[in-house]
Amino acid sequence: MTHLALVRHGQTDWNLAKRIQGSTDIPLNATGRAEAARTALVLGRDSWDAILTSPLGRAVETAQIIADSLDLGEPQIVPGLVERHYGEAEGLDSVELHERFPGLTFVPGRETHAEVRTRVHAALIEIAEARPGQSVIVVCHGGVISALVRFATGGGRPRPDERIPNGSIHYFSYLGGVLRLDEFNGEPVNELALEAEQAAPQLTNPS
Numbered sequence: 001m002t003h004l005a006l007v008r009h010g011q012t013d014w015n016l017a018k019r020i021q022g023s024t025d026i027p028l029n030a031t032g033r034a035e036a037a038r039t040a041l042v043l044g045r046d047s048w049d050a051i052l053t054s055p056l057g058r059a060v061e062t063a064q065i066i067a068d069s070l071d072l073g074e075p076q077i078v079p080g081l082v083e084r085h086y087g088e089a090e091g092l093d094s095v096e097l098h099e100r101f102p103g104l105t106f107v108p109g110r111e112t113h114a115e116v117r118t119r120v121h122a123a124l125i126e127i128a129e130a131r132p133g134q135s136v137i138v139v140c141h142g143g144v145i146s147a148l149v150r151f152a153t154g155g156g157r158p159r160p161d162e163r164i165p166n167g168s169i170h171y172f173s174y175l176g177g178v179l180r181l182d183e184f185n186g187e188p189v190n191e192l193a194l195e196a197e198q199a200a201p202q203l204t205n206p207s
Helices: 029-043 057-070 094-100 113-129 143-150 192-205
Strands: 001-010 051-055 135-140 169-175 179-182
Touching: 001 113, 001 143, 029 057, 029 169, 051 057, 057 135, 094 179, 113 135, 113 143, 113 169, 113 179, 135 143, 143 169, 143 179
Parallel strands: 001 135, 051 135
Antiparallel strands: 001 169, 169 179
8 A cells, every 4th residue: 555645835925815826836935835844744743755746846845845854855756746737827816817717618728627637646646556555745736636635535525615725734545546535634534424425416316
């Protein structure tokens, strides 16, 4: 079994301003660096074999802060972990987004959810299968983590009210071709409860 701790990078100025970052390379701010240091303290309670990261600077710097704290060496860059490409929506806040693209019917250059899911799932499975029996930290992005959580839970998580904060940690395990979500931002995931959530729409909306 491979154990994976997926970490969202620390805060940037665009996070603070609620602007869409996507693949735009925005650096951490002072708060983001402090968040990375606090995340390293939490991760330091366990033993880790390696740390990998998205190629974007905010993730690389977060990973380096964690790696330095835990003596893990240079983080390995994995291109497939880059955040969703939002195309011409990048840099916009929510008001500007809806003014420029009413209804969000089409945003030039934006990756679809299916494209993101396929890309990041392949990248994470490659990481897991290359490191059987290891525990690995993976620093990436909110959209990447959200896509993997949805995949691992069959759409059961994240719930509409759940967010993926900067610096948060989400624990997965991989064995026999199956990716499982074990803990979501400090909350252990109960598989029985998750199965009940997934079944609920079928019970309330019979075909």
